[in-house]
């Protein structure tokens with residue numbers, strides 16, 4: 001595997017994403033930059049509403065970016081691009097969605113669901129080739145080829161997510177945005193799906209952007225992680241280092257939040273802990289310094305101390 005590759009596959013450069021107009025404007029993503037190297041799994045963590053999905057969708061070109069740019073193989077994916085490049089991006093960047101129930105068209109057969117991208121992108125010669133590609137993709141994710149003639153409701157949650165993975169794989173992607181791919185699944189089958197993603201990465205030399213709020217999963221699967229808070233990256237570095245020695249107070253707080261068995265309860269608890277209206281503070285756009293290669297923290301020592309004080313006072 002090319003985990004130590006220094007080839008930048010994705011470059012996110014100073015992107016802002018603003019929703020709404022006028023007074024209702026809301027900046028969901030605020031000056032976010034990061035690179036994803038070929039072959040790695042890059043994690044994006046943060047609590048609900050921090051902007052993770054919005055960033056993933058921007059790389060997928062589902063959400064337009066307001067400022068900044070995103071490069072794939074060093075070339076912009078937005079703006080005035082050739083149709084050949086547009087076609088290539090559509091093929092090579094794929095997404096796996098959180099909720100395998102909602103993301104599959106219930107009225108379509110698996111055969112159509114898996115080959116929709118092939119059809120739209122004209123990625124097959126004849127009908128037999130299309131069918132073969134679908135069957136191969138199903139086998140690769142651990143499903144039987146004959147499942148192609150069934151409907152999504154005939155499958156379990158884990159199997160539906162496998163169909164979602166097959167739909168991405170059939171395009172022969174290079175890069176996959178996996179947006180909370182296991183959080184909607186039954187706890188007992190999460191590991192299987194994670195293992196599948198890992199083994200596909202190895203065999204297909206895939207690069208992942210892995211979006212999650214569950215830190216234990218991020219630690220398990222990612223090489224580097226960016227911690228996002230209110231649309232901004234507050235810390236970015238090698239996952240192991242970041243988890244062993246979190247430098248930003250928000251990362252520390254995220255790590256110290258005791259997971260609750262009930263995810264809804266956990267979410268409420270986290271929101272309480274970080275709600276700035278409760279603790280009377282805001283995390284303003286920080287300046288960053290690279291303290292060691294690839295690891296960024298707040299540049300200003302005074303600001304760091306302030307954040308620490310706020311955190312200590314918040315009882316986190």
Ligand SMILES: Nc1ncnc2c1ncn2[C@@H]1O[C@H](COP(=O)(O)OP(=O)(O)OP(=O)(O)O)[C@@H](O)[C@H]1O
Nearest residue numbers: 019020028046047048049050051052053054055213
């Ligand atoms: N199309 C949209 N229009 C307006 N606001 C939006 C839109 N999409 C997202 N937002 C807002 O942007 C913010 C970030 O949302 P986003 O879904 O990216 O967060 P997230 O970190 O992925 O959270 P979650 O884990 O709940 O998906 C939220 O406040 C959300 O309400």
